[in-house]
Amino acid sequence: MTSTPAALTTLGDNAARQLANATKTTAQLSTISPRWLTHLLQWVPVEAGIFRLNTVKDPESIKVTCTARQTENQLPRTFVNYDEKPREFFLNAVSTILDVHTRVSDLYSSPHDQIKEQLRLTIETIKENQESELINNPDYGLLSQVTDEQRIFPLTGAPTPDDLDELLTKVWKEPAFFLAHPLTIAAFGREATRRGTPPPTISLFGSQFITWRGIPLIPSDKVPVADGKSKILLIRVGDKRQGVVGLYQPGLPGEQSPGLSVRFMGINDQAISSYLISLYCSLAVLTPDAVAVLDDVEINKYHDYPDTYK
Template sequence: MSPTPAAAPYDLGPREYELSLAQSVLCIHTRVNDLYNKPLNQFDEQLRLTVEQIRERGEWELINNRDFGLLHETAYDQRLSTRSGPPTPDDLDALLARCRSADLMLAHPRTIAAFHRECNRRGLVPETVRVRNRLITAWAGVPLFPCEHIPVTDRQSSSIVALRTGVDNEGVVGLHQTGVPDEHSAGISVRFTGVDEHAVARYLVTGNYGIAILVADATAMLEHVDVAII
């Protein structure tokens, strides 16, 4: 018998991910650089704080942006609701069953506290794993990281997101552009834009970022999680 002809499916119009930007202008008087750089370099400290603010904004966008954020891009068949409201161990088992080989979970700190309360009611002690010398709550070996960027609604409900990461794992991949002019660090550039008539130097700080879910089951989300203290 001759083999049956077959062809691999190919998307002629794949989705393109455009990087988003967060920008801020750092203003610092020239006399600060001249006179007040000891014992701390004031410019370096102000720049560090500005870069941290840019990265913080980028993290918020990766979670909440309506075009590419995890809360909006998770496939609908990868979403499930809690059984009774608060996040129970059974709910987390169901969540991890939706996300193949999950590497981590993200939840608001109040959601993690609610999960601990449900474990206490059942006489269970959640396991912990050490990540960068910090003990993190885990379930089924998957760390549950606190993320304050995941909102808590006025009705005291929130979400838990499970992720598989990495290109090789067909997971979630963070995106940024390197090698840009005036690069400060990965995805961050600092561009001097001049000194005004008041001797104030200005620097444009730009961060570029994005995120891509390579395969639908790389994420799963537990919705309508009740975090109210009863």
């Protein structure tokens, strides 16, 4: 009579994992975006948190003439007048206080420093809020500074090449980029492709962007979308071009990057250490024709052409 051999056993995976070191990532924050707008703006340092935008008053009143050769012309006399009540921009603060218990930072900072990680994630959130304010702030945001003359509406609802061409007539002096929600850019791509003019792409900052007339369409999820409609902005940037500039305060105590300050506030009697994080910024449109907006863009208009997108 033969005996049945005993079943072979080995160390199981679950038990073996208890002796293994897991490779740990830093905390992944899904709300982080590329924030292209802050990269593409020129940032101007201001003194004492105030930026005064001086403008010429009645520019059409400046008189000049072209004199013909060998003739005696009466030259006009002129002067350049300035606005006596220029607009002033004041830096706004995006701030918060970060609390970290000393027990957490003392015991659980390997392999990743808990204080550095808490600061990094909070600063990323503040910078996301900064980009939103640059676009939507009711006082200094891009959308609030668009004049009525620089505001147009789409011809058919969906964003078309014709609409972007119309925007270019509003910001024709060295336009830098279009700014739109990713859904709006996708809608424009569909419309352009449907018309047989698929937009070409270019590479910026190691990423690909579609373009129109050589001008990139820059995505930002901070451009508002409501009831299936959004906006497309066209922007000229830089003080030398009388465009749009970002404003920041240099030389802040605890400065981590331009306009961003981190200051240790101390440890309270509950062993909680606190850090004040502040980002001071604003935005100025130097001349009205530096920005224009295509308003009430329908981003789901492609449903009108179901056969095209099967």
